[in-house]
Amino acid sequence: MKGIVLAVPSKGRLEELTRDWFAARGLAIGRPGGARSYLGTMEQMPGVTVRFFPASEIARELIRGNIHVGVTGRDLIHETSETGPNAVDFARSLDFGHADVVVAVPDAWIDVTHMHDLADVAADFRVRHGRWLRIATKYVTITRRHFARAGIAGYRIVESLGATEAAPASGVADIVVDITSTGSTLAANGLRVLEDGVMLESEANLVVSRTADWDEDRRALLEDFLKRLQQ
Numbered sequence: 001m002k003g004i005v006l007a008v009p010s011k012g013r014l015e016e017l018t019r020d021w022f023a024a025r026g027l028a029i030g031r032p033g034g035a036r037s038y039l040g041t042m043e044q045m046p047g048v049t050v051r052f053f054p055a056s057e058i059a060r061e062l063i064r065g066n067i068h069v070g071v072t073g074r075d076l077i078h079e080t081s082e083t084g085p086n087a088v089d090f091a092r093s094l095d096f097g098h099a100d101v102v103v104a105v106p107d108a109w110i111d112v113t114h115m116h117d118l119a120d121v122a123a124d125f126r127v128r129h130g131r132w133l134r135i136a137t138k139y140v141t142i143t144r145r146h147f148a149r150a151g152i153a154g155y156r157i158v159e160s161l162g163a164t165e166a167a168p169a170s171g172v173a174d175i176v177v178d179i180t181s182t183g184s185t186l187a188a189n190g191l192r193v194l195e196d197g198v199m200l201e202s203e204a205n206l207v208v209s210r211t212a213d214w215d216e217d218r219r220a221l222l223e224d225f226l227k228r229l230q231q
């Protein structure tokens, strides 16, 4: 029988929580080769091949159809490509990895509380400051979509791979789009989320690829797998 490939996070904050989640449902994931090995085991489901990838690569490979099922953040599916959400099914939310992708501005921008205020700022920015409004983010796709919806076109994205919240204070950008969970990183950097600035609510999900190679055997296996996780 043909099997299915399940990808789980190899590192980062989702790794341990994912393994705990499966173990709690009687489907323990083993990593016999240790933390440096990228092949795992799920003894209770012999048809399932477990692979370890970074969460962002899991999103990309699910969309491309190179893996059948994976655990990753909802935000990463939306960010990886505009059409990402159409290429997958969010089979279930896993109740961890909760975080929001938000637009945040410096506390000092007291008149800017909503996206429409930001639209006014962006429209004037070039005349006032001689340059475009700069947004620091690693969420480029989500930012473009959300800003287009809000009718904001006058901005430039400064791609940031870490410590995004530091960008306004260091003069690298004016505002940020980033993920927030407790809000403490934004607060510590003197930034405030706009009142309608939540662009996406994310959490870890069990995601099924629609573009992967599915046949009858694999569908039956998926059904069995999902049934065993139903609790």
Ligand SMILES: Nc1ncnc2c1ncn2[C@@H]1O[C@H](COP(=O)(O)OP(=O)(O)OP(=O)(O)O)[C@@H](O)[C@H]1O
Pocket: 011, 012, 013, 014, 054, 055, 056, 057, 072, 073, 074, 075, 076, 097, 098, 099, 179, 180, 181, 182, 202, 203
């Ligand atoms: N502070 C947070 N609290 C909860 N979940 C978060 C938080 N920050 C990010 N996440 C979620 O965790 C997932 C990414 O996890 P993580 O940063 O460990 O992944 P990664 O791909 O290994 O990261 P990187 O390669 O950027 O280090 C995303 O879905 C994101 O929404």
Ligand SMILES: O=P(O)(O)OC[C@H]1O[C@H](OP(=O)(O)OP(=O)(O)O)[C@H](O)[C@@H]1O
Pocket: 161, 162, 163, 164, 165, 178, 179, 180, 181, 182, 183, 184, 185, 186
């Ligand atoms: O709202 P909070 O609970 O403060 O969490 C938000 C922070 O968590 C993430 O950073 P991470 O720890 O992944 O570091 P990074 O800068 O390397 O992405 C995110 O980019 C924020 O900086």
